[in-house]
Amino acid sequence: MIQPIDLRGRARDRVTLGRLIPRPVVDIDVASESARDLIADVAARGETALLEQSARFDGASPHAVRVSAEEVVSALAALSPAVRSALEEAIRRVRAASAAQVPVGTRTEFGGGAVVEQRWHPVERVGLYVPGGKAVYPSSVVMNVVPAQVAGVRSIALASPAQRDHGGGVHPTILAAAGLLGITEIYAMGGAGAIGAFAHGVPSIGLEPVDVVTGPGNVFVAAAKRLVKGLVGIDSEAGTTEILVIADSLADPRLVAADLVSQAEHDEAAAAVLVTDSPELAAAVERELSVIVQATAHSERVATALSGPQSAIVLVDDLAAAADFSNVYGPEHLELQVADVASLLPLIHSAGAIFVGPHAPVSLGDYLAGSNHVLPTGGGARFSSGLGAFTFLRPQQIVTYSESALAEVAPHIVALSSAEDLPAHGEAVSARFASGHHH
Structure with a gap:
């Protein structure tokens, strides 16, 4: 039903992993x-x-x-x-x-009436x-x-x-x-x-x-x-949904399978990926999937999603290798169903949202965690974030300098404007200190 990918003993650099990660055939291009x-x-x-x-x-x-x-x-x-x-x-x-x-607005003072304020403006x-x-x-x-x-x-x-x-x-x-x-x-x-x-x-x-x-x-x-x-x-x-679960031998295979199915239910193109260092857990999850998929309301849609090229059960050497794989994949939703979260979490760099432990399924985040469910997909978590208040805010810098504060940096401005062959930049500052200038 779901393709196996065995990465044990394989190189773990970004290029190698990048070629092996499961992705849907319909890409955004x-x-x-x-x-x-x-x-x-x-x-x-x-x-x-x-x-x-x-x-x-x-x-x-x-x-x-x-x-x-x-x-x-x-x-x-x-x-x-x-x-x-x-x-x-x-x-x-x-x-x-x-x-x-x-974010809170801040005020940076360089002394003598030189101020740069940061405001976050909707x-x-x-x-x-x-x-x-x-x-x-x-x-x-x-x-x-x-x-x-x-x-x-x-x-x-x-x-x-x-x-x-x-x-x-x-x-x-x-x-x-x-x-x-x-x-x-x-x-x-x-x-x-x-x-x-x-x-x-x-x-x-x-x-x-x-x-x-x-x-x-x-x-x-x-x-x-x-x-x-x-x-x-x-x-x-934020395209078609993805879930990646990193699980160790102590994870409950029934819960892992239920969480994979919960996201596969969204769409035939949904991605459900399990990454584990335990072949026993991998086999147990596969057994649980066949039971749960048959019993669920949207079983055809789920089965299509799980058997597609975008879904997989991935075997790795250890949890550090699981983190490497996940960081290259950049999952929208990442679940950590492992005994030692404290060691794994610092290794995780790219994920839209991270769900920790057996009592934080992705569906909690879909509805009621308080976190946001609008999250980057298709590897976008490597460089962008989920939706938040910050999405609608722009930082703006407000610059206020007194005459003496400007005088203090005027020679530096003139020096840099000459070095850049933009002398009028320096002249705009010097004009403020010309003898005929009235304050």
Whole structure:
């Protein structure tokens, strides 16, 4: 069902491991061509293009791309009390953990009236994407909106695909979650086109361009985010989900298997990888998988994901080798189900989020840990981070110098401007101290 990869006794350098890590066949570059066309179409034809794309990809035709305030109110009224209370608790935890991500402003003084202040300033407007393909994700509404609110973003727009089963509208549970958070600007649009609409704006429906686009999605959403990056900021390329579990011989194979299945449930292209130094555990997990997969609701989807080229059970010599493998892979979600976490954790450098011990499954982070579930995939964890309040903040430096403070560094400025053959730079400083200059 799941491919074995035996790395015991193999070289562990980045290049060798890089060739051996399991990855999906559909990579983001393949999706880029079609994403580029969809974005260009939305930029050129606005709402018409969005409606056509909904019909084509979601099999649904929204009567209007923009959701009315009444729909949000009635969705919230119809929300089940159990789901409402779960969402409220998730909001509370994510708000608290996101608040810890807002850096404090600082003030650096060089004496004599020379000051550089650092302030962290929110962007004006953001577009948040909530996927809606194979499942409904009210949790993603929380994960996107709360950090933006904590950062102080003033203008927040939300997009989620049109749903055939809901008259072409956004899924009511998503609308209800938005309503809980006070979000009123919501659009029924999905995929690459939605990302393009955020980046370029759609004047006919009052959708103004945004400064930052965030949120998870499939490979086309990730490709679209890569394409609009530069025109707008993005959080990361949060594409199809990945889980990598590092487990030793003492891990519970039933729990490891359950966690692999939990992420494989998202999508046929989801990646589930176990890395272990115990052949006995590997065999036990494989046995448990066959039982759990047959019993789970989305067993076909799970089986497809587990048997794909992106999933594997990897045997390594020891846990240090497991860490090397994981760092090259850069998993979105990393679980450490090992007895000696204290020795392993310092060896881990690249992961979107790290879940420690038997009582911290990835699904805890998907919903209620307080951590964010919008995380980089496809190796992006090597250089980017998950979504947080910081995604919506820009550090800005504010420079204030007195006359005497400027006088103190003036000769240095003149020296460097001459060395760079940019004499007017130095002259702009000297002009302030010329005899005819009045203070």
